Amino acid sequence: AEETDANTLTVAISQQVDSFNPFTAQLAVTTNILRHVYDSIVTVDPETNEPAPSLAESWDTSGDGLTWTFNLRDDVFFTDGEQLTADDVAWTFTTIMENDAAAIASGNYVAGFEEVTAEDDQTVVIELDEPQATMTALNVPIVPRHVWEPIVEEEGDAFSDYAGDDFPTVGSGPFALTEHSRGEHIRLEANPDHWRGPAGFDELYFRYYSEKDAAVEALRSGEVSFVYELTDAQVTSLEATDDIAVNIADGKRFQAFTINPGAKTQDGEAFGDGHPALQDRTLRQAIVMGIDNEEIVQQGANGQAVAAGGYVPPRYTDFHWSPEGEEAILDFDPDAANEMLDEAGYDRGEDGVRVSPDGDRLELRMHVHSDRPDNVQAGQVIAERLADIGIEIDNRTVDPGILSDALYDAEYDLIFTGWTVNPDPDYVFSIHTCDALPTEPGTMQGDAYFCDEDYDELYEAQLSEYDHEARAEIVHQMQEILYEEAVVNVLAYPNIMEAYRTDHIESIRLEPTEGGNIWGQDGYWAWWSAQPAEGGSDANGGGISTGVGIGIGVVVLVLLAGGAFLFFRNRSTVEDRE
Amino acid sequence: MSADTAPRPPSADAEARTPPILRADSVEVAFTAGFAPGGGRGTARAVDGVHLDVAPGEIVALVGESGCGKTTLARTLLGLERPTAGRVLFEGDPLRYRSRDLRSYRRRVQLVQQDPMGSLNPRRTVYESVVEGLRVHEGTTVDELERVERALSHAGLRPPERFLSRYPHELSGGQRQRVVIAGALILEPEVLVADEPVASLDASVRGEILRLLLELRDELGLSALVATHDLGLAWNIADRVAVMYLGRVVELGTVEEVLSSPAHPYTRALLSVLPDSGVAEGPVVLSGEPPDPEHVPSGCRFHPRCPVLASGEAERAGVADRCVSVDPAILSGGAERRVACHWAAADESGRLPERST
Amino acid sequence: MTTTPIEADGPDGAGAGELPAPAPPGGGHRARRVITYVFGRLMTAVVSLFAVIVAGFFLFRILPGDPVRAMTEGREVTAEQRAELRRQFGLDQPLWRQFLDYAEGLLHLDLGVSFQYREPVVDLILERLGPTILLAGTGTVIAALLGLFLGSRAGWNPGGRGDRVNTAVALFFWSVPTFWLGLLLIVLLASGRGFMPGLFPTGGMVDPGLTGPLERALSTAQHMVLPVTTMVAVVYAQYLMIMRSSLMDEKGADYLTTARAKGLRDVLVRRRHAVPNALLPTVTLIFLNLGQVVSGVILVETVFSWPGLGQLFYSGLEVPDLGLVQGLFVVFAASVILMNLLADLVYPLLDPRVRP
Amino acid sequence: MSAPTEPTPGTAVSPRALARKRRAEALGRFARDYARNRAGLFGLASLLTIGVLALTAPLFVDQAHLTITGAPGDGHQPPSAEFPLGTDNFGRSILDLIIWGARVSLTVGLLATFVSVTLGTLAGITAGHFGSSGGVGGRVVSSVIMRVTDWFLVLPTLVLAVALAAVLPRGTGTIVLAIGLTVWPPTARLVRAQTLAVEARPYVERARALGGGHAHVMGWHVLPNVMPVVLAQTTLLVATSIIAESTLAFLGMGDPTTISWGGILQAARTSGAISAGIWWYIVPPGLAIAVVALSFTLCGRAVESVINPRLRGGAG
């Protein structure tokens, strides 16, 4: 039923749109889409995963690392024909810095900014308060000032509620947003004049499916061309399906559980009700040794994950660290763990559960997100395994809200967590500094009440270390500390599983090329590079046209109704006598 | 308005000999009909000032056409309805409406309802329905079964075993009526208030039941108030008759007096329409709208339909004006013959109570 | 969860009980009585609504979890960003203050702002109301018609083959979870696997990219088939059961013999005489269900990605988006109250015996 | 048809023994009548089978096989001789899971139904009784109960259940409460309507004229007459409750670590079994719920036909 001969690519999404205001949109789906509408000054190289030029052709740093100069391309035009200049970049950053309402989405990138100025049309200078290692990962959408300035002024305080729904949007990216039907679909049209060259598809549709199984069925029927966040069962079955290609990418996410080491505020005031014995590192280490990450991968993720060691997923080869040989003191070894505990005076009680030297029974609460199947399953495995080393787990698989309350009130012993790691891992490390501890109970920035001076020093050092290799080395050391302290314990890196129709999409670029993913790239490579398959990508490819469908439906209904009617008709003539 | 509100029995010594066991003392019952919140649609004066006595061992028939308030009066006597004015006296004491008092009162005074179809719980067997009163007052007793069987055979359901485990829908209308009667008699009440107890029975069965009532009266001294529109029933068993019209007793006296020589035009009309009444003038079918307790006519409440007034006879007797404008006094309830009619009073003044001026 | 069957009584139960004695015609106060009646019902409705608003507000405040934390979970946000969000949503205010603000907003028909969509809840709801009414309305009407139709047949001849088959089928569908049935239907009829062609779309309301009104209408119709089927299958049993029992009660009525004696065919006896009477108890049920459809289609809408209020609620619940969820709560409750009010007002028109 | 009590000639029995005997006889009669209803027997048999299987599950289901680490098979194995209903994503036997899950599902279904039917019946009868015959005080009681009922009726059931489930500590008890406390209002309304109708019958007035108090009227007359409604409601609510459990799980309010039919369905759903075509994971739990619900309905019908004198002796 498609009328235009435009090439259309349809993606099944499962998240609703919060806002298309690039200053406030936070949800993954919207930031992902906005990435195709607005360029950022730097991007990620799909081959190497390294920072790569985008709006900025090149950049320089001053010696102290506090002044950054970005040189912009001169061939970038917004879709309304205006040229993108340094002024637009400076205005965008400045607005985020100065306007609280505009800082909701990207405020973290400008936290250390002192000032942003447009030196000339093609040069932007950013002054920093302190060194900031994320300067080459400034994933901030650059908006046209001439469009947004009036909006910001007009909306004032209400700017955060501005939905950015004046379509088509004006941006410099490879696509323009042209339609949004809430809860149904989002339409993007290719920007034919994009400086990188036009995208392969003329139109992108993001169709909303609130039920993942329905989305997979839609892929089967050809209603959509791409589905992400698949389960292993779905992958197995889709792999065997014609015209469908499955992409299993290295995970960006780590799945972890943290152990309450005794929650404290920044002033050192203890709060919460974590099990006191957990302040003992030996116990924490024994717990980690009692858990087989490999088994979690097999049972919890049905093999679709990689067992973890360090903190950063292996996909980021430079920053990834994994305990090898001597370092691997916490590998799965229940015997050793038992031995350690015996030595440390954790004697088994009559029921086989150990008691701490202080006389506390080792019955530990474990909070698990009930809405994350992989966590639920991993939680069950952990509970069963820890029984082997004499620790009883009270498995509390709960609503995320309850879990989050338990975490912030420090009323937990073991709790699940997990982060998606960006190419620049700064943020996920920042949350374990002592600064992330709560100023008063309930205000924690991080997720583990972890505080270690050595770690903090290393963190500061990596921030100002602009040499990539040196920085990676520091990052490795930080991971080793995290590993040994056994407060933050990474279990696995779940694979990213997605599938697309090969009869719709001829080719598509992964990021990174090896083991990379399609959905949720840090750049816009996938949809920009996707090429339509020969024979067209009719959205109804696998199905039957609307008319026929309705026809069949009506016929079936009429038959059913008629059958029922006749059935009763017969009877009622018999029964007529009464 | 009325000089006669406090009943003053003319023959006090007759009263003293047999003080009434049950007495309605200027009872009024009004219903505020309508269900809309806050919105009534007028008041139906179903019983509008009735004095009535039932002496021990006496059977009083309450006759009148449909809707005149017989059932309402009967229910009021049992305390099922609270009078809006006046009171009910039992053995000279006013009826109290606390649950405990009502309970012991109802141990001794029983009601037989008008509608035998509805008076039995369709999910209870005959046995359960009859034993209900016993259970309420005495709990489970050992001789329950015998008492139920005795009550059933009394009521003419013989042999009783044939009926014990039947459900109401397995009975004929007459049988149901008799089960209800058995249920009332099992408590061996002193007073029976029966509302159309034999309406749905054919003549032969009806006779049986009436005989039973007379027997009980003779053997146990049962008193009864029987509400009915069947004048024959009054003739068959009642000592006295009270004729009701639109919430008032309009004529009162012994059965012979009232039925043989009716004084009130309404009573006359009632008797005249009986198919084989043999009334010389032929049946007097009353015309006009049926009486409506929400709109009680002024003056004599019967005057809009009164054949005596219509025929001009009242005019001739010189009471026509009074008929239209003056409400005859409420009759007192004693054993005397009384009529609430201006015309009859003018005609045979001796029979009438003191009139209001 | 499916709604439970209701055989509600008429206004104040008057429909079920014995009725007051007939009033003679020509009551001059009739108009006033009607007004008093309507006014009384309105007042009750307003009081209920108020109670619901208060309940709704506090009910969701006691839900565990912090919406701002939940919204920013897994994202790289700073404490300032969180504080800003909290300030924007008014969550930094004391509870009573929040309630007063909320209540004041309600007076201007302002249900507050959705946390995740950052749009006035009223706008969001209005946007989704149409699709929900379309889906739920169609479903309820079909379910009611089907249920009443089959129920009247089953109840006319209880214990017969038609009765047994029909009630068993209806109860089977009543007993299966909505999402289970919905997903099975998708797999069987929409995905085009095996030899079955994909007859219907797997979700959504209209194919994207269609512009012509006719095209869109057809596409919507096609999209509606599966969700409506699911909804109907799951709920029609209660109409069937109620109609059935109500008709069984009515079956012995004397006026039916009158109708037969007049020479009416059996079908007409049922249709013209028995059903109108048996319908009375079901009317309140239908209205009550109509009120609940708005909230009752959460599952269907979620499974079939139908852009309606149910789906909105589901998405709001995940966050939890307090503004949205409590706004929807008020709307859901209000729709039930409204429909109950309508039922109260319509009932007397249908049953002459309870006219004020 | 036998008389309710055969007199025991000669022996003097205490009233209590008599009452007990009569009750036993009534029960026996009930059982005999019930036994004549084929469909009812079938329903009862299937319920009993499921119930017994659930109760004795620990005897033949190895609990270790129900743990993830102790799963006996490979993930997603289709039905085979070893696993008659195949395996789930961990390799646990789905048949075992279903049998084990019956424990929680039946508990939830029965208890929640019990809670809501009891609440609804009590509220309905009280409101109906005092509304029609309680005098001013009674009418106040009645209208208070009805307002509360209306209020609950107006609240979206699901929403309320979700809120309750979220606030109370997780567990089967919470689910029971969340369901039981939210689905009773329709029952209350229904029962009240019926009570009002019954209260208007002359036999209630007769009971009062006989001296019976509130308890007598409610227990002896109203209760038996609202039983059909209550029964019908009960049979429908069993299904509703079991489904509600899975619906709560669907909305993320359940406890995914509990093995219940709803939980299995939900696990199947989250593991993508439906679109992966793993029908043996998704179909059996759904059917199990339907079978229990249908069995209850059959039993309910049979009980109704036994206690309703008009349906007695009719077609079995």
Added chain:
Amino acid sequence: MSGLLDVRDLRVTYATGGGGIPAVRGVNLSLDRGDTLGVAGESGSGKSTVALALLRLLPSTARVTGDVLLEGENVLEMKWGRLRAVRWVGASVVFQGAMHSLNPVKRIGDQVAEPLLLHRTVKPDRVGARVTELLEQVGLPASRAQDHPHRLSGGQRQRVMIAMALACEPRLIIADEATTALDVMIQAQILALLRGLVEETGIGMLMISHDLSVLAATCDRVAVMYAGRIVEEGPARDVVHRPAHPYASALSAAFPKIGDPASRLAPRGLPGDPPDPADPPSGCVFRPRCAVAESVCATVDPPLWPVHSGADGHADRHAACVHVGPGSPSKESESVDPTGETSTEETSR
């Protein structure tokens, strides 16, 4: 046999869980145009069953045999379509308990109009006028057509039923206890109305009542039923005032006569229990309660014998009692069929 109604050997058996109940056991009736036939009898003797059987309105549990000839056509063998055409046009019924016989949610006018439209008795545009005419005929203002039944009093509803019964100008009206529930005043009005109708239009009327005085005053002939049989049949006045059958005389004697000193404070009933229809006594079913029973009554189930009464000796009266039979009770007559019982058991359909 060209009478309006001719019922021959009508038998009705209700099937119940505990076996069949023979409610009607061989009833013969005949009625001519312009005649009124009264049926009296004990409660439960099968009067209503006969009335309903005439138009095949009995529930499906009832088994009916015999012939019901309505204007020569056998109702029991009619096709359904033909039967429906006959209903209300050939014969109409005023049911026992008119209160419940009207549909509570339909307007009076519509209910009266329904058979008119259905049988196309009058042109559709004349229906309104005809309804008005009918209502006025029974003394109701035309404006009442707009009312629902609950706004009418019992007497008024009864009159609506009668108006409805007259709608299609049927040849026969069956009035089943049309006045029992009413008080004497309304009863008198309705009886007057019915009598007038029969006289004016010459229709036939079958009137069922347990009030003998009503029957005596209204009917030409009266039949008395006992336990599913007609036990006496003859001119109304004779049957009521000089009954020949012992049951009829018991019934008549039990009927109270106001002013009759004999019945004053002495209600008369009929001792004994009515027979169990499922297990009737042998011989004459009335025997156990009969004051004049003889030994022969235990064996002979007497048919209707002619009773010679009055001077002319013309046998227009019949009674089913050995005492009225010709000659000695023990002598069998050729017209007696003592084995009449056996045919009850057989089923013909």
